Amino acid sequence: MASAPEAGMEPRESTPAQWRAAAMGILFGGFAVGLMASGKRMSRAVPLITAGVALGCAVPVALASRRPPISPEEAADALVDAPDPPTFSIVVAARDEAAVLRQLVADVSRQHYRRRDGRPLFELIVVDDRSTDGTADAVIAAAADGGIEAVTRVVPRRGEGLPDGKGAALTAAQPDECGGDVILVLDADARLEPWFLRRAAGYFAAGANAVTARRRILESDHGWLEGAQADEQTLDGELNRGRWALGGCSEFRGNGIMVRRELLARVGGWRASALTEDIDLSSRIAAVAGERVAWALDVEVWEEPVRSGERLWSQRLRWAEGALRRAFEHGPAVVASPRLSAGARLDFVTYVGQLAVPPIVLGAAASAVVTGRRRALASIVGGYLGTSALLGWDALRWESHTDGGALSTSERLRRTFRVSLFGGLWLVAVPRALAALAFRRGPIRYVKMEHRGASEPESDPSATRRSEA
Numbered sequence: 515m516a517s518a519p520e521a522g523m524e525p526r527e528s529t530p531a532q533w534r535a536a537a538m539g540i541l542f543g544g545f546a547v548g549l550m551a552s553g554k555r556m557s558r559a560v561p562l563i564t565a566g567v568a569l570g571c572a573v574p575v576a577l578a579s580r581r582p583p584i585s586p587e588e589a590a591d592a593l594v595d596a597p598d599p600p601t602f603s604i605v606v607a608a609r610d611e612a613a614v615l616r617q618l619v620a621d622v623s624r625q626h627y628r629r630r631d632g633r634p635l636f637e638l639i640v641v642d643d644r645s646t647d648g649t650a651d652a653v654i655a656a657a658a659d660g661g662i663e664a665v666t667r668v669v670p671r672r673g674e675g676l677p678d679g680k681g682a683a684l685t686a687a688q689p690d691e692c693g694g695d696v697i698l699v700l701d702a703d704a705r706l707e708p709w710f711l712r713r714a715a716g717y718f719a720a721g722a723n724a725v726t727a728r729r730r731i732l733e734s735d736h737g738w739l740e741g742a743q744a745d746e747q748t749l750d751g752e753l754n755r756g757r758w759a760l761g762g763c764s765e766f767r768g769n770g771i772m773v774r775r776e777l778l779a780r781v782g783g784w785r786a787s788a789l790t791e792d793i794d795l796s797s798r799i800a801a802v803a804g805e806r807v808a809w810a811l812d813v814e815v816w817e818e819p820v821r822s823g824e825r826l827w828s829q830r831l832r833w834a835e836g837a838l839r840r841a842f843e844h845g846p847a848v849v850a851s852p853r854l855s856a857g858a859r860l861d862f863v864t865y866v867g868q869l870a871v872p873p874i875v876l877g878a879a880a881s882a883v884v885t886g887r888r889r890a891l892a893s894i895v896g897g898y899l900g901t902s903a904l905l906g907w908d909a910l911r912w913e914s915h916t917d918g919g920a921l922s923t924s925e926r927l928r929r930t931f932r933v934s935l936f937g938g939l940w941l942v943a944v945p946r947a948l949a950a951l952a953f954r955r956g957p958i959r960y961v962k963m964e965h966r967g968a969s970e971p972e973s974d975p976s977a978t979r980r981s982e983a
Contacts, residue, residue: 579756602695607683728770745909800853802851906933910930
């Protein structure tokens with residue numbers, strides 16, 4: 515087996531020709547469908563079709579999200595009855611993150627998840643990915659301050675010409691380098707509450723092999739952009755929790771990935787070529803092992819918001835292209851997997867199929883400009899944003915004020931409108947990502963998000979359970 519820094523180090527090279535062809539087919543095919551949808555005959559049927567699709571997708575998901583296969587209460591009870599609670603390897607890939615890692619290491623040191631004698635049921639592994647700001651020293655010092663230096667390791671990743679990105683950095687901490695039963699991946703800016711690991715362990719004690727935490731945004735009340743990102747994560751949680759409950763191919767999200775070490779090893783560990791390591795791994799465990807990702811509503815990981823429009827655009831382009839690359843690379847294996855039910859495979863096709871909507875909107879917009887017929891465009895965009903609004907309104911039942919009080923109807927409506935409008939960003943990002951896939955030459959340039967440190971996690975530990983009732 516290759517050494518840890520080399521394992522899984524296939525480079526992220528130029529795009530395969532067949533992916534380019536597929537991207538061009540979706541981009542121009544969707545555009546053509548949009549043009550045809552604006553025709554006189556089709557434009558009458560489009561409103562009914564889009565309304566039916568929107569309701570048919572949103573309503574089952576919203577209802578199913580109320581009956582997850584493992585509830586927070588069931589997870590907590592399972593851990594109490596577990597004879598051998600699972601241990602964790604917490605893995606953080608970091609490049610020049612000294613400013614925020616001190617906070618994260620301190621949060622890890624305060625975890626309640628320990629043996630009777632106080633020994634941690636976890637270890638912390640930080641991959642120092644060519645940092646120049648003293649990241650390693652900051653981790654070691656913070657671990658000593660928190661009393662967890664005995665279970666903390668820094669793994670240096672060094673070399674010329676190494677691929678950039680989180681997935682590539684994680685190849686320095688492959689499963690055989692980890693000692694825990696479960697591998698937990700966190701971003702360097704993550705913030706944890708002391709009960710995080712204990713709550714997470716309950717889901718594995720209840721039988722899950724892959725779990726993702728609920729992502730929360732720090733400082734969400736500081737501005738429109740921060741608040742929109744927070745509510746977007748809540749909506750995304752509703753969507754994937756509903757997919758999980760319906761038997762679909764629910765997915766990891768990058769901050770708070772939790773997977774049994776044996777399962778990660780079975781599918782080949784981390785891959786440097788994965789532009790979005792979370793959904794890449796989601797599809798591999800689905801295709802190979804028939805595993806779906808449990809969504810833990812009460813296991814919250816907090817993170818900094820993206821604070822500028824330019825950085826947000828770079829992030830969403832990467833996410834959009836990563837979703838397309840995942841579909842091209844792993845889609846056939848997921849759809850053909852004998853380990854997945856027909857419903858799970860249909861869910862995957864439907865979820866991936868939404869990537870065709872933005873090019874259709876582009877075609878309908880072009881037709882509206884030329885012909886003046888806007889009914890089809892309004893219907894398609896309305897259906898797309900309306901689905902987000904329906905799920906957003908429902909998901910916001912999870913939210914509450916800092917005093918535990920429920921959101922008022924007016925505030926919930928305002929935030930529903932905001933998150934729906936914010937979702938329109940994908941109508942622009944996906945066609946741009948398709949064009950990049952089709953026409954870019956050379957490797958992908960990975961744009962690192964900048965972190966500066968943020969406030970403490972803001973949630974009331976009992977708020978999630980109250981809002982679930």
